[in-house]
Amino acid sequence: ELKVEQNPLFLSMQEGKNYTIYCNYSTTSDRLYWYRQDPGKSLESLFVLLSNGAVKQEGRLMASLDTKARLSTLHITAAVHDLSATYFCAVDGNSGYALNFGKGTSLLVTP
Amino acid sequence: ETGVTQSPTHLIKTRGQQVTLRCSSQSGHNTVSWYQQALGQGPQFIFQYYREEENGRGNFPPRFSGLQFPNYSSELNVNALELDDSALYLCASSLDLFTEAFFGQGTRLTVV
Numbered sequence: 001e002l003k004v005e006q007n008p009l010f011l012s013m014q015e016g017k018n019y020t021i022y023c024n025y026s027t028t029s030d031r032l033y034w035y036r037q038d039p040g041k042s043l044e045s046l047f048v049l050l051s052n053g054a055v056k057q058e059g060r061l062m063a064s065l066d067t068k069a070r071l072s073t074l075h076i077t078a079a080v081h082d083l084s085a086t087y088f089c090a091v092d093g094n095s096g097y098a099l100n101f102g103k104g105t106s107l108l109v110t111p
Numbered sequence: 112e113t114g115v116t117q118s119p120t121h122l123i124k125t126r127g128q129q130v131t132l133r134c135s136s137q138s139g140h141n142t143v144s145w146y147q148q149a150l151g152q153g154p155q156f157i158f159q160y161y162r163e164e165e166n167g168r169g170n171f172p173p174r175f176s177g178l179q180f181p182n183y184s185s186e187l188n189v190n191a192l193e194l195d196d197s198a199l200y201l202c203a204s205s206l207d208l209f210t211e212a213f214f215g216q217g218t219r220l221t222v223v
Contacts, residue, residue: 004153033211042201043154043214088153092209097144097167099203099212101153 002027002093006102013079013109021074021105023089031092032072033099034063036085043088046074079109114138115204115215123221124192132187132218134202142166142205143185144212145177149198160185161208189220197222 003026013019023032031050035043047056049065049072056063060083062075072089086106090099114137124130136143142161146154156169160179174190183204189196199219203212 035214040219042216045211045213048211090153097159097161097208098156098169099144099146099154100156103153 002029002091002100004089004091004100004102006087006089006105009103009105011105011107013076013107015080015109015111016078018078019076021076021087021089021107023072023074023102025070025072025089025091025100027093028067028070029091029093032065033090033092034072034074035088035090037088037104038085046087076107081109081111083107084109115202115213117200117202117215117218119218120216121219121221123223126192126194126222128192129188129190130192130220132189132200132202132220134185134187134204134215136183136185136202136204137213140204140206140213141183142208142210142212143179143183144203144205145185145187146201146203147171147196147198148201148217149195154201157187166208192222194222196220 005024034046047063052067054065065072086104088104090101116135144159145157148154158168159166163179179185199217202215205212
């Protein structure tokens with residue numbers, strides 16, 4: 001069974017600070033996704049990482065993938081309040097159908 | 112906006128009842144997946160339909176069933192509702208197998 005672990009599960013950080021969210025998964029996978037979810041809302045796709053060493057950046061968020069270590073990171077640079085949300089990583093376990101999600105990281109950015 | 116629409120957005124049902132949730136996939140997408148997200152948890156895969164056939168199923172009992180229609184829209188049916196079925200149900204459509212999934216806004220089901 002493919003397991004996906006995120007840490008931390010809860011993160012409170014000050015505006016302007018940097019931090020990294022980690023996503024470990026237990027078996028090989030060709031695809032890793034990062035999503036954002038606001039309270040009561042659906043999942044917004046942030047990044048799709050398709051190969052070892054892939055790095056993608058959008059605004060203050062940067063995601064990377066190390067398939068050998070089975071690790072992805074989501075780095076937040078100079079956090080702002082608008083980034084407050086829950087962030088999920090999800091791994092396609094090569095089944096072609098099921099996305100396996102982590103439990104999510106609930107991020108709160110405070111002044 | 113992903114182009115994936117779900118209905119209804121909210122629903123309240125009584126334990127033991129049956130419910131049908133609907134999903135209209137993005138234009139041109141032939142694959143639909145359904146997920147259950149309990150409060151405070153990550154989404155859990157229920158099943159996937161590809162070109163009107165079930166293509167994979169997660170660890171959910173048979174009272175969770177689905178359909179995909181020729182226009183690739185989909186339904187999720189849940190029989191004999193239990194309190195633990197209360198959750199956000201997410202539909203995701205993909206252009207094809209092994210391609211990125213785009214999520215709808217979800218249906219919030221409450222079982223009382």
